[in-house]
Amino acid sequence: MTAVNDKTPGSDTPLPVLDNEDQSNQSTLAGNYFVSNYPPFSQWNPGHRDTAIARFDEPGDVDRPLGLYVHIPFCRKRCHFCYFRVYTDKNSDDIRQYLDAVIDELAALANKPQIAGRKLKFIYFGGGTPSYLSDQQLTYLFEGLQRSLPWDWADEVAFECEPGTLNAKKLQRIHDLGITRLSLGIENFNDDILALNNRAHRSKQVYGAYEWARDAGFPQINIDLIAGMLGETEDNWKANIETTLKLAPDAVTIYQMEIPYNTTIYKQMKETGAVEAPVADWETKRRWVSEAFAALEAEGYTVGSAYTAVRDKSTIGFVYRDELWAGADMLACGVSSFGHIGGVHYQNQADIVPYVSAVSSGESPIFRALPITEEEAMIRQWVLQLKLGHISRRPFIDRFGVDPFERWADILSDYQTQGLLSIDGDELTLTRDALLQVDRLLHAFFLPQHRGIRYA
Numbered sequence: 179m180t181a182v183n184d185k186t187p188g189s190d191t192p193l194p195v196l197d198n199e200d201q202s203n204q205s206t207l208a209g210n211y212f213v214s215n216y217p218p219f220s221q222w223n224p225g226h227r228d229t230a231i232a233r234f235d236e237p238g239d240v241d242r243p244l245g246l247y248v249h250i251p252f253c254r255k256r257c258h259f260c261y262f263r264v265y266t267d268k269n270s271d272d273i274r275q276y277l278d279a280v281i282d283e284l285a286a287l288a289n290k291p292q293i294a295g296r297k298l299k300f301i302y303f304g305g306g307t308p309s310y311l312s313d314q315q316l317t318y319l320f321e322g323l324q325r326s327l328p329w330d331w332a333d334e335v336a337f338e339c340e341p342g343t344l345n346a347k348k349l350q351r352i353h354d355l356g357i358t359r360l361s362l363g364i365e366n367f368n369d370d371i372l373a374l375n376n377r378a379h380r381s382k383q384v385y386g387a388y389e390w391a392r393d394a395g396f397p398q399i400n401i402d403l404i405a406g407m408l409g410e411t412e413d414n415w416k417a418n419i420e421t422t423l424k425l426a427p428d429a430v431t432i433y434q435m436e437i438p439y440n441t442t443i444y445k446q447m448k449e450t451g452a453v454e455a456p457v458a459d460w461e462t463k464r465r466w467v468s469e470a471f472a473a474l475e476a477e478g479y480t481v482g483s484a485y486t487a488v489r490d491k492s493t494i495g496f497v498y499r500d501e502l503w504a505g506a507d508m509l510a511c512g513v514s515s516f517g518h519i520g521g522v523h524y525q526n527q528a529d530i531v532p533y534v535s536a537v538s539s540g541e542s543p544i545f546r547a548l549p550i551t552e553e554e555a556m557i558r559q560w561v562l563q564l565k566l567g568h569i570s571r572r573p574f575i576d577r578f579g580v581d582p583f584e585r586w587a588d589i590l591s592d593y594q595t596q597g598l599l600s601i602d603g604d605e606l607t608l609t610r611d612a613l614l615q616v617d618r619l620l621h622a623f624f625l626p627q628h629r630g631i632r633y634a
């Protein structure tokens with residue numbers, strides 16, 4: 179599971195349509211709450227597929243940072259809250275076929291004029307569960323990908339793990355393959371809650387994995403937690419915070435539980451006719467994250483975004499998030515992956531069979547796309563960077579020739595009146611309260627045609 183609320187939402191068709199703004203303060207309803215891209219995914223469509231494919235044949239902007247996202251869609255079990263494209267039934271032959279497709283996909287893209295002469299600045303292995311792969315499969319994948327696009331000079335290579343898939347030897351191998359940011363999808367330290375949410379690992383595996391990861395010497399270890407899993411209580415959340423402080427990871431990422439339509443939890447809600455999800459309300463989830471951030475800050479951590487706190491901000495960054503939110507290009511490899519290249523958003527085939535089949539027959543696996551305007555690019559950068567809690571108007575004036583403080587003067591004045599933000603010269607800062615509900619506040623900056631529609 180990812181750490182940044184910026185990956186592939188699922189593709190199942192939901193009922194009914196509830197937009198993000200409905201999810202304001204109280205019960206958790208079904209639907210996507212987090213804003214991870216702009217324009218909304220629901221606007222991307224197969225009609226623009228050829229535009230994305232053609233864009234790869236045009237020269238790229240060598241000055242624009244370039245990243246690579248690789249999707250590993252395999253998991254041991256499907257968590258009840260999961261909305262990613264994952265498979266729990268694939269054997270080693272299926273996996274080998276998939277890894278070959280991913281390697282071949284990157285090889286085809288690396289030769290395109292859009293990529294020629296550009297170097298990868300960041301790489302992100304997400305899923306699914308990248309650590310589901312064996313040592314041999316990981317080595318095969320890394321060597322295969324780097325035959326096309328080496329990344330020795332990249333600033334960050336991030337890798338998601340499920341604790342129950344790890345052992346000391348595998349972690350050492352992952353380290354030796356050059357991973358700089360290891361992200362452990364812990365989510366909760368309580369075995370009953372992990373079981374209730376159909377999570378594959380248990381707390382014993384978390385402690386073992388954390389110790390082995392430290393011993394392996396990764397430059398950065400992040401742990402993911404979720405506030406508001408099925409069965410979460412006040413006392414247990416406090417215990418989660420205390421355990422986190424004892425582990426003292428370099429970074430802590432905390433999500434507030436959302437219930438997108440293609441989760442098992444939503445399917446169960448539909449069966450029983452429930453409208454409210456059986457998890458904590460938004461106010462409680464925000465308070466839990468707020469308490470966690472306060473405890474982390476008391477131990478010297480710095481809150482760097484709506485979801486993340488880091489132990490030493492002078493040394494611990496998150497290049498993938500910062501570059502993506504600043505408008506970097508990103509190649510997306512693997513089933514269902516989302517990328518952005520030369521002003522075009524795109525997503526690959528959402529199922530593994532058509533994905534592998536497209537790549538093996540020498541065709542592009544891109545399924546849908548959306549070319550975006552300069553105005554949309556500006557809004558995208560604005561809403562994503564607001565999630566950092568602090569934003570300057572200067573880069574927008576310099577890059578887009580637009581002063582965001584003037585463009586959105588009414589909205590900003592309204593939010594200021596509500597005590598949600600302050601402005602000092604060129605800088606805007608969200609209050610902590612606003613930061614913890616920032617996704618809800620972003621829709622006001624969307625173009626009118628993108629407000630009130632389904633997000634994913």
Ligand code: SF4
Pocket residue numbers: 179180252253254255256257259260261262264305306307340363
């Ligand atoms: S570990 Fe769970 S939440 Fe993460 S991708 Fe797999 S099934 Fe989904």
